[in-house]
Amino acid sequence: MITQIPTQKPNTPLLDNIHLPSDLRQLDESQLIRVAAELRSFLLYCVGQTGGHFGAGLGVIELTIALHYLLNTPSDHLIWDVGHQCYPHKILTGRREQMLSMRQQGGLAPFPKRDESAYDCFGTGHSSTSISAALGMAVADTLQGNHRHSVAVIGDGAMTAGMAFEALNHAAHTQANLLVILNDNDMSISPNEGGLATYLAKNLKLKARRSETTAALFEALAFEYQGPVDGNDLDALLPVLKTALGKSGPQFLHITTQKGKGFQPAESDPVGYHAITKLEPINKVSKPKQPTFANIFGRWILATAQKDQHLVGITPAMKEGSDMVAFAKTYPQRFFDVAIAEQHAMTFAAGLACNGMRPVVAIYSTFLQRAYDQLIHDVAIQNLDLLIAIDRAGLVGEDGATHAGCFDIAALRCLPNLIIMTPSDEQEQWLMLNTGYHYKGTAAVRYPRGSGSCLHPITTDEQIPIGKAKLIRSGNSGTALLNFGPLLSHVADLAKERDYTLIDMRFVKPLDTALLSILMETHQQFITLEDHAAQGGAGSTVAEWAAQTTWAGRLKIIGIPDLWVEHASRSEQIAQQIINQL
Numbered sequence: 260m261i262t263q264i265p266t267q268k269p270n271t272p273l274l275d276n277i278h279l280p281s282d283l284r285q286l287d288e289s290q291l292i293r294v295a296a297e298l299r300s301f302l303l304y305c306v307g308q309t310g311g312h313f314g315a316g317l318g319v320i321e322l323t324i325a326l327h328y329l330l331n332t333p334s335d336h337l338i339w340d341v342g343h344q345c346y347p348h349k350i351l352t353g354r355r356e357q358m359l360s361m362r363q364q365g366g367l368a369p370f371p372k373r374d375e376s377a378y379d380c381f382g383t384g385h386s387s388t389s390i391s392a393a394l395g396m397a398v399a400d401t402l403q404g405n406h407r408h409s410v411a412v413i414g415d416g417a418m419t420a421g422m423a424f425e426a427l428n429h430a431a432h433t434q435a436n437l438l439v440i441l442n443d444n445d446m447s448i449s450p451n452e453g454g455l456a457t458y459l460a461k462n463l464k465l466k467a468r469r470s471e472t473t474a475a476l477f478e479a480l481a482f483e484y485q486g487p488v489d490g491n492d493l494d495a496l497l498p499v500l501k502t503a504l505g506k507s508g509p510q511f512l513h514i515t516t517q518k519g520k521g522f523q524p525a526e527s528d529p530v531g532y533h534a535i536t537k538l539e540p541i542n543k544v545s546k547p548k549q550p551t552f553a554n555i556f557g558r559w560i561l562a563t564a565q566k567d568q569h570l571v572g573i574t575p576a577m578k579e580g581s582d583m584v585a586f587a588k589t590y591p592q593r594f595f596d597v598a599i600a601e602q603h604a605m606t607f608a609a610g611l612a613c614n615g616m617r618p619v620v621a622i623y624s625t626f627l628q629r630a631y632d633q634l635i636h637d638v639a640i641q642n643l644d645l646l647i648a649i650d651r652a653g654l655v656g657e658d659g660a661t662h663a664g665c666f667d668i669a670a671l672r673c674l675p676n677l678i679i680m681t682p683s684d685e686q687e688q689w690l691m692l693n694t695g696y697h698y699k700g701t702a703a704v705r706y707p708r709g710s711g712s713c714l715h716p717i718t719t720d721e722q723i724p725i726g727k728a729k730l731i732r733s734g735n736s737g738t739a740l741l742n743f744g745p746l747l748s749h750v751a752d753l754a755k756e757r758d759y760t761l762i763d764m765r766f767v768k769p770l771d772t773a774l775l776s777i778l779m780e781t782h783q784q785f786i787t788l789e790d791h792a793a794q795g796g797a798g799s800t801v802a803e804w805a806a807q808t809t810w811a812g813r814l815k816i817i818g819i820p821d822l823w824v825e826h827a828s829r830s831e832q833i834a835q836q837i838i839n840q841l
């Protein structure tokens with residue numbers, strides 16, 4: 260058992276000669292255990308040097324070796340759900356020498372990526388997509404007369420998302436040659452939540468060679484089930500995997516693994532070791548950890564829950580990331596981790612709001628994308644009193660494009676009645692959370708990953724006036740810089756140097772058009788700034804307003820107005836809501 264992350268590259272004589280899975284397949288099965296030991300120590304060394312996702316990869320060392328040993332990758336399709344566990348896969352598929360570039364600009368991507376390697380047959384990052392994609396590839400092979408394996412490796416956490424069951428349901432209908440491997444380590448990021456997790460855990464405790472009850476669940480969906488089998492034991496795993504790969508039709512292999520396997524601290528604390536920062540040199544004095552926007556949210560929800568017993572907090576499997584740890588500990592009855600189920604999280608919150616509670620949905624911007632229809636259909640149309648705390652809004656750094664929160668303003672600003680707030684720092688975040696929480700209707704506050712410029716916001720009940728911006732400085736250059744969000748501190752000095760008027764707009768919706776009209780009288784140039792896609796974001800809101808104001812009579816954007824159009828005949832709707840604007 261390894262207890263320390265090596266700071267020097269370990270000696271890996273077998274691994275050094277494995278450049279591709281074809282090299283691995285030259286080895287005798289009896290050598291694979293040695294390969295696993297070397298791969299595990301090399302993985303520890305690499306992640307120690309770069310930081311990144313950690314526990315999940317340690318848990319699938321044996322599975323990765325077994326799959327690339329028995330499959331004919333990259334011709335056979337192998338898809339890693341979420342993809343945070345893909346580092347061993349990358350090491351065995353021609354990228355061993357690039358591992359120290361992991362998650363760095365120009366370096367290896369944090370998740371499987373099609374344009375990075377032929378062995379990455381499907382890009383992942385968001386969970387629960389692997390079965391759908393693998394099924395698509397399997398059906399394509401059937402249609403083309405190809406005889407190839409299509410394998411999806413999905414964790415017990417990712418298995419809790421509805422999309423996984425949509426794919427299982429469809430697979431039965433297609434009878435495609437698909438192998439789903441459930442990597443069951445009884446962990447999501449936190450311990451896995453919900454009935455499925457309990458169900459699986461109960462059966463694991465039976466330590467049965469074959470769990471009839473678990474089999475029943477998946478065989479009811481026309482999968483042939485095998486398991487549970489110890490996925491960290493190559494001697495147990497290889498024969499069962501061979502059997503599954505030898506069969507046709509939808510196969511379901513249930514393996515059990517240990518998240519963090521082989522590294523004692525990670526085995527003891529799989530939550531803490533889900534991801535790690537890179538090791539710092541021993542003599543480097545580490546800076547004190549600054550509170551993040553997520554930490555401020557965690558303090559805010561705890562403080563607000565103390566004052567209002569109607570507050571309930573919901574997270575789709577990101578308790579730690581959204582920092583609801585203290586709230587969950589203090590108010591366990593009012594904390595809900597619904598597992599990786601963003602769609603359910605939103606409509607569950609809607610139900611709570613309809614029946615006297617005041618829900619706060621804490622959700623990463625990128626994962627909010629999963630709950631868009633529920634936000635529209637179940638929350639916004641009904642104009643429910645609900646606050647969405649959108650974390651990781653904007654660029655997120657090392658997790659790259661799959662996790663960037665660049666589209667929430669574009670998605671939300673066209674929804675009638677919703678208000679959208681963009682705090683410039685942690686004090687503004689606190690004020691806006693208060694404002695959104697008490698707003699009669701649906702409110703969203705978006706804030707970024709990491710820390711901002713006000714590390715010690717004061718606890719306050721104060722709110723801010725809806726739709727009102729804040730003048731930061733008046734300038735004489737004739738240019739007004741309109742800030743939406745946390746980049747204000749990045750441009751304050753520049754605005755002073757260039758003598759810009761600097762406005763903290765605070766709201767994307769409702770936009771402070773009264774102030775903009777005044778500024779229009781005295782400024783010749785406007786710059787909008789946001790940590791969001793330029794297309795369709797806050798700047799577009801300003802542009803649309805400006806175009807219709809300055810070009811009054813020359814540009815009129817006619818479409819469905821900012822309201823929910825009730826039922827009528829389509830011709831009545833079109834006449835009343837659109838054509839009559841002409």
Ligand SMILES: Cc1ncc(C[n+]2csc(CCOP(=O)(O)OP(=O)(O)O)c2C)c(N)n1
Nearest residue numbers: 315384385386414415416417446447448576
């Ligand atoms: C749609 C979506 N929601 C949330 C996440 C954040 N997330 C990344 S890994 C993870 C836990 C996955 O658990 P599991 O599938 O069991 O994999 P393990 O880490 O246990 O190997 C979560 C919630 C995500 N990647 N995608």
Ligand SMILES: CC(=O)[C@@H](O)[C@H](O)COP(=O)(O)O
Nearest residue numbers: 341343384534580651658708
């Ligand atoms: C793989 C995954 O989706 C999560 O682990 C995500 O990387 C967490 O992001 P943060 O580090 O911003 O919490």
Ligand SMILES: [Mg+2]
Nearest residue numbers: 414415416446
């Ligand atoms: Mg798991």
